[in-house]
Amino acid sequence: MSIFKVGELLPSKTYIVNRASLVTYANASGDQNPIHQDEAFAKSVGLENVIAHGMYTMGLVGQYVSSMAGSSSKVREFSARFTKPVVVPAGVNVELVVSATVVELTDEVARLEITATCNQVKVLGMAKAVILL
């Protein structure tokens, strides 16, 4: 028997994104694009400020999915569209709020539709996951 119910809204989690966490992610992922670290560079290419790596945002959402599934080893499918950048001004802890709804259950898996917002604005579109029960 599943611990989930179809239509159930899973508890939300909040992740903090700041300049230091962007550097940590850049080092861990190997993505050293300066738009994620260097404010002057980001502005020189027309961005409002430094923005988070899309894959960092998606990675944090992946952590949410793993935590709901009970382990990262239970995540089978995971997808998202990068619709809005997560802007990270210096000295600010930006809050990424993640929640999900269970949209389908089978004997083996649950399908989740995920919402990720910063300042009440959705930053990912079509975010979905399939987790093993």
Added chain:
Amino acid sequence: MLNPDLVGRTFAGATSTTITAESIAAFALALGEPETHLAPPTFAITISLEQSQSVLVESGLDWSRVVHGDQRFSIYKQLVAGMQIQCDSTIESARVMAGNEIITVRSDLIESGETAVSSWSTLVFRA
């Protein structure tokens, strides 16, 4: 512009990558993941995006113009330390919208002859 003849072509990775415990732990810690011995669901990007980049740059695209449009992973086998991964990338589609080139690349992370993770990246090359 990408040569349309390249759509559907698979580029085999030239070298294989051995996944280390340190690389998994660093990636997991960066995401606040307590299970630092298991590759998080998005870990495959650390291997797949580099392969996609080298394929597209060799095909004449300007990586400095790229924006990540969307991303999908199918995970068939948990990635763990010690696995030797060969990464093959296939250009699945290419289209032009408002002057931007939108290219989807599927990268297959292959371990012992079997696909462990497939990663689809849609990359937008801005005009």
